[in-house]
Amino acid sequence: MNAIPRRIVTGIKDGKSVIIEDQRVQNAVEHFPGLIISDVWNTQKTPASLDIETRIPNTGFPQTPKNGTYFRYVVVPPDKDLGVEWKENEPHPLMHQTPTLDYIIILSGELYLIMEEGETLLKPGDIVIQRGTNHAWSNRSDEPCIQLAVLIDADDQG
Template identity: 30%
Template sequence: MLTNRRVVTGHNEEGASCVVFDSTMDALPLPYPPVALAWVTDGLVASNEGSDDTCTAVPSIELWNAHNAKFILMEMQPGDEHPTHQTDTVDFAVVLSGHVRLTLDTEEVILGPGDLMVDRGARHAWNVHGNEPAVMVAVIVPAHPRSGKDA
């Protein structure tokens, strides 16, 4: 289970840089592999004002399709299935450990530690390739829907 530390910086009342949050990230209660939400911006052009924790949203498809950026950490165990899905986003992902199988409509790709993937709204699914858990980090940003997009 995810137990990663999250350190968020900001500014104090005098304008000096400081740590605003230093805590363990909890996995979101989702019906598929654990995802921890490290940060959510308040819009496409993020604000660095305030000191509110933006990671209190209830997970839903609306959260993933909202017009803001998300920074997530995902852990998958062998046998876990991250279901086929498609969102109006561009996802920038990095495999930190283990190996994952990226399944697309026309092919499969095996990704390992250090491999980068940019998903441009393509229908896809994830699962672990091998017997070791896999951990990925991703930044998800909104995108215009693709014309002719399949449901």
């Protein structure tokens, strides 16, 4: 399993800023071969509470709390390692939709963002603003892709 980065949590003690936690992320889960997800942090409401952490189980497809957020670290393996077979002109088997506004940053590797109509290749430094649309990810390279994602509960009523 890939090494998940450190998680550093700050807080206030005796009126001064302090580091409360400094360790490797402990809740990394491999949902499919090579697909590693760690839900690093979440909030349960907006505005967010600065002094409460509710640990949540990692899920393959996020379940962002109502009025809350998720902060995810995701390693997407090459499609061939994941065992995903996708035939052209058919929906991608991992196509999904979440009722969230997502800020996604590609840290390393490359990944295709697949929509119902069209796709684009993402490379390190690329940023995706995912607005509650049906989508899938496809890693057609030989190396894993690492992305960070912040998912924010959204009002899909427009």
